[in-house]
Amino acid sequence: MKIPERISVLEEKKKDLHLRIEALEAENAPDASVTKLKKEKLKIKDEIALLTAYYESDSGIEYFG
Numbered sequence: 913m914k915i916p917e918r919i920s921v922l923e924e925k926k927k928d929l930h931l932r933i934e935a936l937e938a939e940n941a942p943d944a945s946v947t948k949l950k951k952e953k954l955k956i957k958d959e960i961a962l963l964t965a966y967y968e969s970d971s972g973i974e975y976f977g
Contacts, residue, residue: 915967922960929953 913921933949 915963919960919963919967922956922963926953926956926960929956 929949929952933946933953936946936949
């Protein structure tokens with residue numbers, strides 16, 4: 913899968929998680945459930961940022977030290 917496609921897939925997953933988190937918060941779901949999804953959303957956000965930086969850089973090497 914090419915980087916732009918991967919970013920697009922991750923953005924969709926992030927949007928889905930956001931909606932699920934909002935729904936759980938509206939239902940006053942246990943904090944553990946919400947926290948788990950928030951951590952997963954944050955990991956996806958970080959991966960999107962990393963892939964975007966790599967894709968937009970000239971070589972990408974500095975991002976993988």
